[in-house]
Amino acid sequence: MGFGNFLRSTRLSLARVPALPGLGRAPSEPGLVTRDLWNGDAARGARMLRGSLPFDGHRFPFPEDGRETWERAALPPEARAYLLGFSWLRDLRTLGTDEARLRARALVGSWLDHPPTDPLIADACVTGSRLAAWLGNYDFFAASADDGFRQRLMDRILVEARTIAALLPLSNQGWRGLSALRGLLAAALALPGHRGLLLRFQRYLGPELERLVLTDGGFAERSPEAQFQGARELAEIAAMLRTAQISPPISLGTTSEKVCAALRAMRHGDGGLALFNGAFEHKSSDIEQVMHYGARQRLLAPGLPDTGFIRIALGRALLLVDAGKPPPPGFDRGTHAGTLSFEFSVQRQRLIVNCGAAFDGAWAKALRETAAHTALVPDGRSSSDFAPNGGLSRRPVNVRAEHQAQNGAHWLDLSHDGFRASLGATWQRRLYLGQDGEDLRGEEVFEGERETPLALRFHLHPQVEAHLAPDADEVLLHASGMIWRFRQEGGVLSLEDSIYRGSGLPEPTLQIVVRAPIPTPPPEEPSSPEPAGETESAADTAAPVEQAEATAGSASKTAELLPDGKVPDQPAGDAQTDPVAADTEPAPVPSAEPVPAQPRPVAMPNAVPRRAPTKRVKQVVRWAFERVPD
Structure with a gap:
């Protein structure tokens, strides 16, 4: 045991000795x-x-x-x-x-x-x-x-x-470290004869704030729940100091203002919190009360680059994306494997969500998995693994996020390597939100060493009614008088059961699932034997026709699922392998259904260059989530 630990242990032993009558005893009531x-x-x-x-x-x-x-x-x-x-x-x-x-x-x-x-x-x-x-x-x-x-x-x-x-x-306790300091301050004010308690609080408050709060005002846990709880601790500490007529340190006021501005950016239109990394919704009135005591101005953080969340508000819609690395060891207790997941709401109505959180047991583990998020799940795996102590034992090392805007529309180019260790693969997610907020589209690219079963999950809020079309080519959603339509290309669409724990209690709900690759049907047995030469001739004749039809159908769907049907510029030499590039111009489709007018295209950032010349397998799913006009 080092001298520091010995001194700490000695102080702790002496602290627990009960006071004797007349010798350092506490007063009979709080000062x-x-x-x-x-x-x-x-x-x-x-x-x-x-x-x-x-x-x-x-x-x-x-x-x-x-x-x-x-x-x-x-x-x-x-x-x-x-x-x-x-x-x-x-x-x-x-x-x-x-x-x-x-x-x-x-x-x-x-x-x-x-x-x-x-x-x-x-x-x-x-x-x-x-x-x-x-x-x-x-x-x-x-x-x-x-x-x-x-x-x-x-x-x-x-x-x-x-x-x-x-x-x-304290050792690293995350936002809970502020609970210890708050209790120490409350006792110091109640026991004015023991001034050492107040001095101890004042000595360690500043360093704890520096450790916990990032430059943009977010807490190091990267969780809206930690943001809410930490903001509440800071608000109460400031209120205690004001009650005692003790001038709070300047750092406390500035930090609390930034924390509350970041907290406001993590809310949906209904006033509740977004469900990332162990968060619960909480009542809007409770969050408002915290911000009332914690900040003098009603500010909204313009961005959260250090915390790693992207917030895009267009029209009446709000898109919130977890676009950062999982928090480092010490801050990752309870962190979810939801990297690159997103939530989407319109006004006060949540539409696409994550499933929420629980504190313990089977629910807690299940809700931390990637499958409980609006994200891509390859082969049933999660992007992070969980350690027995509640932290992460494996996490994405490289997480990339680029955000561009043009003509009022927004593009996000996101990727992470959380599946490299388990599957030798990376996941790239591209999101597009049109200028009116009523056209959300995505492209999911999973690049690995082999073809992998994929499940792309979109969890729905319990207030959303969803119906799969008879031919399973789209899902219609009804919520708050609105109708939305979900379409996809590259997989098989289904509607499955899900669960939602935003309020802390489990509520049954639904999820849209796109599974890929599309199963290949077994070849049909010929009805009667034919001469070899005739069979070969028929095959030679049919193959170009089938290929042309497949090319035309794919071009038609791609035209619908990408803005204006145009493909953003890609690096030279990468056109044959990039899923959004085309070797040739798409063949015209004479009888295609009319496509609604789409927002003007936005140039997408260049793709990440390959690190190795070895051949890789790319699997691509494209999807669109659009509001149906009234």
């Missing part, structure tokens, strides 16, 4: 009470009174008092952290009845009498949440209690605050 800013859920509080603790779509037994309430080793770690963090006190406070008040007091009292042996009680982030919850709801459950209860509570607050101070600086 300053900082109230909890956030609204709770009265319905959840009522369920607690009935003996259950709601969490992540489950209800865990929640006895009235006694040690069995806290010794819950069988619960998932996230549920135990929630239980031991006491943030649920705000639900009882919002319920506001005398029964809720007495229940909250009894629960805190049982914890003081029988602190659990769970290692999470010594976790700085969980401890910080607990301190902030006790002090933020002090007036509700403790102010009217007897002197003995209040003294025991304050003594424990002192011990817990010293524990956090001894654990600083």
